[in-house]
Amino acid sequence: MSHLQINNLSKSFGGLSAVLDFDFTIAEQELVGLIGPNGAGKTTVFNLITGVYKPDQGKIYLEGKDITGLPPYDICKKGIARTFQNIRLFNDLSVLDNVKIALHTDVPYSLSASILRLPSFFRGEEKIHQQALEYLKIFGLDPIKDEIASSLPYGEQRRLEIARALATRPTLLILDEPAAGMNPNETRELMELINWIRDEFNLTILLIEHDMSLVMGVCERIYVLDYGQIIAEGIPEEIRNNKRVIEAYLGEEVG
Amino acid sequence: MQDKKRTWGKFILEVVFLVALFTLVQYFITTGILNRYYQINLTLMGINVILAVSLNLINGFTGQLSLGHAGFMAIGAFASVIMTTMLEYPFIIGIIMAMLAAAVAGFIIGVPTLRLKGDYLAIATLGFGEIIRVVLQNIDYTGGPAGISGIAKMTTWPVLFIAVVVTIVVIVNMINSSYGRAIISVREDEVAAEIMGINTTKYKVLAFVVGAAFAGLAGALYAHYFYIIKPETFNFLKSFDILVMVVLGGLGSTTGAVIAAMFITVLNAFLQEYAAVRMIIYALILIIVMIYRPQGLLGNKELTRKSFDRIWGGKHVSSTNK
Numbered sequence: 001m002s003h004l005q006i007n008n009l010s011k012s013f014g015g016l017s018a019v020l021d022f023d024f025t026i027a028e029q030e031l032v033g034l035i036g037p038n039g040a041g042k043t044t045v046f047n048l049i050t051g052v053y054k055p056d057q058g059k060i061y062l063e064g065k066d067i068t069g070l071p072p073y074d075i076c077k078k079g080i081a082r083t084f085q086n087i088r089l090f091n092d093l094s095v096l097d098n099v100k101i102a103l104h105t106d107v108p109y110s111l112s113a114s115i116l117r118l119p120s121f122f123r124g125e126e127k128i129h130q131q132a133l134e135y136l137k138i139f140g141l142d143p144i145k146d147e148i149a150s151s152l153p154y155g156e157q158r159r160l161e162i163a164r165a166l167a168t169r170p171t172l173l174i175l176d177e178p179a180a181g182m183n184p185n186e187t188r189e190l191m192e193l194i195n196w197i198r199d200e201f202n203l204t205i206l207l208i209e210h211d212m213s214l215v216m217g218v219c220e221r222i223y224v225l226d227y228g229q230i231i232a233e234g235i236p237e238e239i240r241n242n243k244r245v246i247e248a249y250l251g252e253e254v255g
Numbered sequence: 256m257q258d259k260k261r262t263w264g265k266f267i268l269e270v271v272f273l274v275a276l277f278t279l280v281q282y283f284i285t286t287g288i289l290n291r292y293y294q295i296n297l298t299l300m301g302i303n304v305i306l307a308v309s310l311n312l313i314n315g316f317t318g319q320l321s322l323g324h325a326g327f328m329a330i331g332a333f334a335s336v337i338m339t340t341m342l343e344y345p346f347i348i349g350i351i352m353a354m355l356a357a358a359v360a361g362f363i364i365g366v367p368t369l370r371l372k373g374d375y376l377a378i379a380t381l382g383f384g385e386i387i388r389v390v391l392q393n394i395d396y397t398g399g400p401a402g403i404s405g406i407a408k409m410t411t412w413p414v415l416f417i418a419v420v421v422t423i424v425v426i427v428n429m430i431n432s433s434y435g436r437a438i439i440s441v442r443e444d445e446v447a448a449e450i451m452g453i454n455t456t457k458y459k460v461l462a463f464v465v466g467a468a469f470a471g472l473a474g475a476l477y478a479h480y481f482y483i484i485k486p487e488t489f490n491f492l493k494s495f496d497i498l499v500m501v502v503l504g505g506l507g508s509t510t511g512a513v514i515a516a517m518f519i520t521v522l523n524a525f526l527q528e529y530a531a532v533r534m535i536i537y538a539l540i541l542i543i544v545m546i547y548r549p550q551g552l553l554g555n556k557e558l559t560r561k562s563f564d565r566i567w568g569g570k571h572v573s574s575t576n577k
Contacts, residue, residue: 050450076452090443092555093436100433101440105452107433111461114432115425121432122262128433168452 001064003028003204004049004080004172009058011048018044020228022058026172031198031205033219035212035239037248041228042208043085046176050082051075062172077105081170083161085177085208091150095141095160098149099132102167132167138197139163155186162193166201173197175207179214187211191218216240224248277416284412294412298480300520301415302473305422307500307516308509309469312426314498315506315555316435317462318442319369320377323384324470324497327357329391329489331471332478336403339479346409350418350475357471358464360387365463369456384494391486402485403478410480418476422469427509429465438462442507492534499537503544505551510558515551 002025009022018041026032034042047053049060051072060068067075090098109124136142139159144152149160158178165173178194179187191214198205209215215222216236224232224239226248232239239245280297283289289297310324334356335349344352368379392400429435440448441455448455478484500519504511526533544551556562 052446052450071454072446072449073452073454076450082450084447088444088447090440090447092443093439097436101436101448101453102451104433104437104440109433111429111432111434114434115428117428125432164451 001028002026002061003030003063004206005061005064006049007059007061009045009048009060010056011044011053012056018228019048019055022225022228022230024223024230026204026206029198029202029204031194031207031218031220033215033222034206034208034225035210035215035222036225040225040248042225043176044228045225046082046174046208049075049174050080076168076170079169079171080174081165081168081172082174083158083165083176083178085180087157087161089149089157089161089164091148093149094146095136095149095152096129096132096145098160098164099135099167100128102164103128103131105168135163135167138166138200139193154181158182158190159193162197166197170203172204172206175205175209177208177210179209179211182211184213187214190214194218273420277413280416281412295480296520296524297412298410298415298476299523300517301419302476302480303497303500303516303520304419304513305469305473305476306497307504307512308422308426309466309473310497311501311504311506311509311512312430312438312462312469313466314501315508315512316430316442317438317459318506319459319463320373321380321463321466322377322491322494322498323364323380323382323387324466325489325491325493326384326387327361327467327470328474328477328493329387329486330360331357331474332484332489333391333397333403333474334471335475336406336478336484337397339409340403340406346414346479349479350472353471353475354468355471357474358468361464361467362460365460365467369459369463381491381494384489385491388486388489391489400486402483402488404483406478406482406484408480408482410476415476418472422472423509423513426465426469430509434458434461439507496537499541502541502551505553505555507555508551508553508557511551511553511556514553514558 004024004026006022006024009019010017011019022045034045036042044053048055051070051074054069058068059066062078062080065078067078090101093101107124108127109118109120113121133142133145136145139162141156141160141163144156149157152160162175162178175194179190182190194205194207195218197203207219219236222234222236222239223230224242224245231244231248232242234242280289284294306324306328310321313319313321331353335353338344338349338352339346364380364383368376368383371379391397397403430438437448437453438458438461440451440453441458445455474489496519500515501512503519504513504515522536523533526536
């Protein structure tokens, strides 16, 4: 059974159809890339999957269950986590608190226990603290756990966003241009990290990327989106040589 | 183990401090060192602290600009007076009913309006605050515009002190928990919070209801100190008063709200004789704070024992360096 299946998904803003008849499927623990020129509708697809936008038509199934039109927090609880193209951390909060917020879906004590400071509150907070630290350690962020998120350098903010997404305990992780703004070295490290977390957490990963070396390097299968429609799908080798893809990226050959 | 010891140590220290503060003020009141004038201002101070800390939960921590806090205070005031003066229940029942009624009103107003953002929410809550006042003015049972008078004075220093402490403890404990982090995440980035599994509407409404309940408590305390309540007392200017305290103290700082509420009360007492210029001075303070310290006195930081240690510790270090 496919992990995520999308049938006929469409979304338009005013007269512009951002996504049109989008069909997509991803198997469990597969690593799939979604590429396309600027404005092709990639982020809109992510926003539709995670419930930020409601689709005009079409269905989205997660592990066979219809999740179309659910609010984002419900979709998160069902196991989809994501990062954002233009990093959206909780800027005024510490690195540690950013991850702790992601752990709230499983909060082990009640609101009244926290107001009355019952023993269950202290036990629960200790548990949350340790769990959050573990996620930070994976990404080497534990030494800076008390820093304010917005004060971190760009690369660390990216890593913190992935750590925070993982802390919601997803089965499907969606990364929106994770390598944006990174140098080739950082990109290579990120590729290794993505592969490693997939194996470590048994994740299915879907990523949008502009950086061709990253997409071709890690993705097992690639979808190409142009003007809101899929124009190609296949393994990296096929995509590299696909005429329509080359046209979409570089324009048609004259003559 | 060490941490546990420190937590207990801190707790005992806090209790000792509170008991000492309470006893000291009680001593001043019984010996008459604090005369009637000071006592009135002390009561106003306590009520303002409750109002500022509870509004700060909504405006500061949740980031939802509400301008209708006086409306909830009015509901609390009238609900408690109906219970105590008209139906002759004890004060504690009046207080509980005040908080419940204000919480229910907060829920009814919060659910539809909290879908709105920023200025739209501010205008909607402002409108609801005024609706509450106008409705109260037109209910004959509560005396219409004349309000209710002859309310027994039941807000004593012990009652006030307990109410202030309970308000601060409940809100501080709530904020310093996973639920509080969820509330703050709404302020930080609503979309990111939703994606992280936070039902933002639920936490906005929760903060709104809890904030409203404590405004209701403040209303009950107010009604049972000043003998008479009129709907006009709880107009937009009262909401504005509370907002000034919260902004002055720093949105998202409970200690800031407490300090600012006390400061504004003292300022009000001084300006009583110049009622006409009071609002001018208010506005000037706001403008000056916004220009020189837009984040408020404390920003979103808290004043703790640690911050004092840092100030003195810092001096100590620099003096040994010389």
